[in-house]
Amino acid sequence: MDIKAQSLYLEMQGMAEQSKLGLGDQNAIQGNPSSQKFADLLGDAIGTVNGLQLESKEKSIAFEMGDKSLSLADVMVAKEKSGIAFEATIQVRNKVLEAYKQIMNMPV
Numbered sequence: 001m002d003i004k005a006q007s008l009y010l011e012m013q014g015m016a017e018q019s020k021l022g023l024g025d026q027n028a029i030q031g032n033p034s035s036q037k038f039a040d041l042l043g044d045a046i047g048t049v050n051g052l053q054l055e056s057k058e059k060s061i062a063f064e065m066g067d068k069s070l071s072l073a074d075v076m077v078a079k080e081k082s083g084i085a086f087e088a089t090i091q092v093r094n095k096v097l098e099a100y101k102q103i104m105n106m107p108v
Contacts, residue, residue, distance in 0.1 A: 013046060049089050052082040 056078040063075045 045089065045092075049082070049085045052078075052085050056082040 056075075059070055059075045059078045063070045063072065
């Protein structure tokens with residue numbers, strides 16, 4: 001699961017970087033500021049999901065190493081939070097791709 005999650009995260013980061021590269025033209029950014037806001041929002045969301053996953057991993061490792069300040073419940077809650085956030089991110093990605101495909105198939 002971690003390998004797939006990491007590869008999907010890297011894929012989403014690549015898509016975010018591509019969108020930033022496509023928005024690199026200053027005229028395009030000035031002409032449509034909402035596109036830059038969306039790119040920033042997407043980047044922040046991906047960063048938040050990554051942060052939750054890293055926190056979950058750190059808590060899991062600390063618990064396994066015998067940290068007395070963490071309970072099993074804390075570790076499980078952190079894992080569930082990161083899992084839910086990741087699944088939500090995947091669902092948003094799927095909806096965006098579906099909308100893109102519908103727009104591309106519209107007759108001109």
